[in-house]
Amino acid sequence: xxxxxxxxxxxxxxxxxxxxxxxxxxxxxxxxxxxxxxxxxxxxxxxxxxxxxxxxxxxxxxxxxxxxxxxxxxxxxxxxxxxxxxxxxxxxxxxxxxxxxxxxxxxxxxxxxxxxxxxxxxxxxxxxxxxxxxxxxxxxxxxxxxxxxxxxxxxxxxxxxxxxxxxxxxxxxxxxxxxxxxxxxxxxxxxxxxxxxxxxxxxxxxxxxxxxxxxxxxxxxxxxxxxxxxxxxxxxxxxxxxxxxxxxxxxxxxxxxxxxxxxxxxxxxxxxxxxxxxxxxxxxxxxxxxxxxxxxxxxxxxxxxxxxxxxxxxxxxxxxxxxxxxxxxxxxxxxxxxxxxxx
Numbered sequence: 001x002x003x004x005x006x007x008x009x010x011x012x013x014x015x016x017x018x019x020x021x022x023x024x025x026x027x028x029x030x031x032x033x034x035x036x037x038x039x040x041x042x043x044x045x046x047x048x049x050x051x052x053x054x055x056x057x058x059x060x061x062x063x064x065x066x067x068x069x070x071x072x073x074x075x076x077x078x079x080x081x082x083x084x085x086x087x088x089x090x091x092x093x094x095x096x097x098x099x100x101x102x103x104x105x106x107x108x109x110x111x112x113x114x115x116x117x118x119x120x121x122x123x124x125x126x127x128x129x130x131x132x133x134x135x136x137x138x139x140x141x142x143x144x145x146x147x148x149x150x151x152x153x154x155x156x157x158x159x160x161x162x163x164x165x166x167x168x169x170x171x172x173x174x175x176x177x178x179x180x181x182x183x184x185x186x187x188x189x190x191x192x193x194x195x196x197x198x199x200x201x202x203x204x205x206x207x208x209x210x211x212x213x214x215x216x217x218x219x220x221x222x223x224x225x226x227x228x229x230x231x232x233x234x235x236x237x238x239x240x241x242x243x244x245x246x247x248x249x250x251x252x253x254x255x256x257x258x259x260x261x262x263x264x265x266x267x268x269x270x271x272x273x274x275x276x277x278x279x280x281x282x283x284x285x286x287x288x289x290x291x292x293x294x295x296x297x298x299x300x301x302x303x304x305x306x307x308x309x310x311x312x313x314x315x316x317x318x319x320x321x322x323x324x325x326x327x328x329x330x331x332x333x334x335x336x337x338x339x340x341x342x343x
Contacts, residue, residue: 010120011072011081012041012329013110017125018103019046019088020095021307022317024053027125028061029319030326031080038323039330041123042072044110045086045102052090057315069118083109092313100131107142111149114298121299121329122146125322126307140174142302143293150296155188158195158294160268161277161304162328163285166258167268169196169294170277180273181229184216189237189270196268197246199294202339203332204267212257212266213238213250214276220251234272258284278304287320290328299332301325 017023027043028050043050047063054061062079066072072081086109088102107124114122124142139145147157160169171192172183193211200209213234217227224231234251241248249266256262257269258280271277281289281304289304303321311317 010118011069011076012039012121012123012326012333013069013113013119014041014043014326015110015122015124016043016046016049016103016106018095018128018131018307019049019099020091020093020312021126021128021309022312023125023307023322024049024090025057025092025313025315026303026317026319026322028054028059028080029057030322032059032061033319034323034326035076038326039120039333040073040076040081041326042066042069042075042081042083042119043106044083044113045106046088047082047084048087049090049102050080050082053092053313056090056092056313069113090313093309095128095131095307095309097131097134100128100135103127104132104135104137107145108149111146111298114300115150121301121333123322123325123329124300124302126303126305128307128309143173143291146293146296146298146300150298152296155191156195156295158192158199160196160199160292160294161281161289162292163281163289163324166263166281166284167200168277168281169268169270170272170274171270172273174274177273177275181216181227184229184233184272186233186237186240189213189233190240193237193241193246193248193270195295196270199292200267203292203294203299203335205335206267208247209268210247210266211241211249211268211270212252212262213248213270214257214272215251215253216272218253218255220253229272287318288324289321290325292328292332299329299336301329301332 064075064079065084075081113119200206216229221230291302293300
């Protein structure tokens with residue numbers, strides 16, 4: 001048996017996502033737009049879905065069935081390589097259990113191939129969490145699934161949203177806003193800041209990462225007048241990180257953190273809750289935003305949007321975020337491989 005290729009040299013694995021969403025059509029369009037410049041990639045499952053999605057969008061995209069991931073590199077010039085075996089009928093905008101099962105099987109298989117080193121990185125198309133939950137998928141999202149699948153705890157997998165001009169990290173993610181204050185503590189903030197800093201160095205090539213940490217309350221609590229979370233958890237975390245040599249600023253009020261002048265002072269912003277991180281990213285990078293999972297032994301990216309069932313199959317979904325996710329996955333895998341070689 002030949003040795004596994006290095007992550008930087010192996011093709012990227014793409015999980016199909018929900019076949020009733022926009023995933024299939026933005027995958028095929030991303031292939032056509034980037035095949036001359038991007039790293040080779042293959043899709044796990046759904047050759048019939050992808051072929052039909054291309055036809056519905058009016059695209060001439062040859063689908064090349066492959067039996068092994070290693071075949072993708074040679075096949076990439078001829079068409080979109082698809083690891084055959086899993087499929088359903090293409091029914092855009094009509095999610096069902098059969099499609100959710102395909103999405104889950106594709107995600108699982110693509111993850112296993114990436115963990116085994118047969119794919120250089122994992123790119124996941126959007127899934128419908130409610131449809132997966134009906135099948136017994138007991139995770140808040142794909143990030144938590146990937147943590148368990150790679151032998152990490154949920155707390156070790158950190159979601160980062162990245163675009164050309166901004167990177168944000170929600171320290172709490174899919175939880176009710178009312179629960180956020182009780183989930184914030186100094187140890188958690190410090191642990192996630194360490195993970196983010198390490199990933200910015202190894203996967204993004206930033207030698208000395210700079211972090212900005214947001215406050216939770218208006219005006220970062222204004223000395224305790226509007227809440228105590230800054231004094232109780234956030235400020236002690238910043239002090240500890242600085243004592244360890246990290247370049248950290250904050251707590252920065254949420255309404256000041258994303259101004260152009262402030263964005264120039266940090267490489268990633270650590271935010272206290274989901275929307276504090278995602279609203280500015282989506283406002284600024286709506287068509288190029290990428291969801292990157294930090295802290296895993298594999299590189300994983302995803303377009304920062306959902307399944308968009310309402311526009312699926314109508315030919316209007318923008319492939320920009322999927323193209324950005326593919327490019328970022330390849331670059332992060334290359335950076336990580338180079339960092340390991342230099343270690």
